[in-house]
Amino acid sequence: MRLRxxxxxxxxIAIGGLVxxxxxxxxAEAEPASDSSFRIVxxxxxxxxxxxxxxxxxxxxxxxxxxxxxxxxxxxxxxxxGLTVKDADLVIMNGGGYDQFMTDLLETAGVEHVMSxxxxxHAYPGDDGEHDEDDHEHADESxxxxxxxxxxxxxxxxxxxxxxxxxxxxxxxxHGFNEHVWYDPHTIEHFAEALQxxxxxxxxxxADQVAAGTQGVLDEIAALEGRLDVIASxxxxxxxxxxxxxxxxxxxxxxxxxxxxxxxxxxxxHGEDVAPAVLNKAIKSxxxxxxxxLVANAxxxxxxxxxxxxxxxxxxxxxxxxxxxxxxGESYFGWMNANADALEGALG
Numbered sequence: 001m002r003l004r005x006x007x008x009x010x011x012x013i014a015i016g017g018l019v020x021x022x023x024x025x026x027x028a029e030a031e032p033a034s035d036s037s038f039r040i041v042x043x044x045x046x047x048x049x050x051x052x053x054x055x056x057x058x059x060x061x062x063x064x065x066x067x068x069x070x071x072x073x074x075x076x077x078x079x080x081x082g083l084t085v086k087d088a089d090l091v092i093m094n095g096g097g098y099d100q101f102m103t104d105l106l107e108t109a110g111v112e113h114v115m116s117x118x119x120x121x122h123a124y125p126g127d128d129g130e131h132d133e134d135d136h137e138h139a140d141e142s143x144x145x146x147x148x149x150x151x152x153x154x155x156x157x158x159x160x161x162x163x164x165x166x167x168x169x170x171x172x173x174x175h176g177f178n179e180h181v182w183y184d185p186h187t188i189e190h191f192a193e194a195l196q197x198x199x200x201x202x203x204x205x206x207a208d209q210v211a212a213g214t215q216g217v218l219d220e221i222a223a224l225e226g227r228l229d230v231i232a233s234x235x236x237x238x239x240x241x242x243x244x245x246x247x248x249x250x251x252x253x254x255x256x257x258x259x260x261x262x263x264x265x266x267x268x269x270h271g272e273d274v275a276p277a278v279l280n281k282a283i284k285s286x287x288x289x290x291x292x293x294l295v296a297n298a299x300x301x302x303x304x305x306x307x308x309x310x311x312x313x314x315x316x317x318x319x320x321x322x323x324x325x326x327x328x329g330e331s332y333f334g335w336m337n338a339n340a341d342a343l344e345g346a347l348g
Contacts, residue, residue: 041088043099054213058206096179120190184249238292247322274304318346
C-alpha cells in the first residue's frame with residue numbers, strides 16, 4: 001500500500017493570467033454556466049487548471065480529483081463521479097494507468113470525446129516520433145491537419161492500455177513508461193495545441209478565446225523551458241536520484257541524468273518492498289558522491305524512502321520534494337516554477 005505523507009509547505013510563484021482551479025470554471029466572476037454549456041471533465045486539478053487557462057469561460061471545467069490530499073493512483077470513484085463523467089462533453093485524463101479510475105468510469109459513461117495526455121509524450125510506447133524534439137520550434141503546425149489523425153491516436157492508445165490490462169498489469173501501467181507526463185513541459189505544449197484544435201471543432205463560437213488562452217499557456221511553457229535550459233547550462237550531466245518517477249521529465253529537461261538504482265523507484269511507486277540488495281546499492285550510490293540531488297515524492301513514502309533521504313542528508317546531498325498534484329489554491333505554472341526554484345536552489 002502506498003503510504004501518504006504530509007506535504008511540506010513551499011513558496012509558490014504566482015503566475016499572472018492563470019487560474020487555480022477547483023471544481024468549476026476558471027473565472028469565479030463569470031456568469032454561471034447554463035445547462036446547455038459545454039462541459040469538460042478532467043481526472044485531476046492539474047489538467048483542470050491547464051484547461052481552464054485555455055478555455056476561460058468558454059466552457060465549464062470540473063476535476064474529479066480537486067484536492068492535493070487525494071492520491072490518483074489509489075482513488076476509487078464514487079457514484080457521483082460517474083454522473084459527472086457521464087454528463088461531460090469532453091473528458092481529459094492522464095492515461096498510462098495513472099488515473100485508472102477514469103478508465104473505469106469511461107467504460108460505462110459513453111463519452112464521445114476523450115483525450116489522454118500521455119499520447120502527446122515522445123516517450124509513450126508506440127509513438128512514431130511526431131512529437132520528437134525536432135518539432136520543438138513549432139515546425140509541426142500541420143502535424144494534426146489530417147482530420148482522422150486524432151481518432152487513430154486515440155485508438156492506438158486504447159490498444160496499448162487494453163494489451164496491458166489483458167496481461168494483468170497493475171492499474172494498466174505500461175512497463176518502463178513514466179506516466180507523470182505533466183512534469184514534461186514539451187508534452188504539455190503538444191497537449192495544449194491539440195486541445196485548441198479539438199475545441200475549435202467542438203465549440204467554434206469560443207475559438208478566439210481558446211486561441212488567446214492557448215497562446216498564454218504556450219508562452220508560460222516557453223518561459224518555464226527557458227528556466228530549465230538555464231539550469232541545464234550550469235548543471236548538464238549532474239545526477240539525480242528519485243524515490244519515485246515523479247519529476248523525472250522535469251529533471252531531464254533541466255539536463256540532469258537519472259542515477260536511481262534500478263528497481264528502487266518502481267518498487268516504491270507500486271507499494272512494494274525494496275529488495276535489500278537494491279536498497280544497499282542505492283545507499284552506496286548516494287554515499288559515493290555521484291548524486292547531486294535527491295528528489296522525493298512529498299505525498300507518499302515508506303521505510304526505504306525515509307532511509308535514502310536520511311543517507312542523503314547525512315552526506316550533504318540536497319533533498320527536494322515534488323508533489324503529484326497541485327498544492328491546494330495554487331496554479332499549474334506557479335507550482336512548476338516553484339519546483340524549478342527548488343531544483344535550482346538545491347543544485348546551486
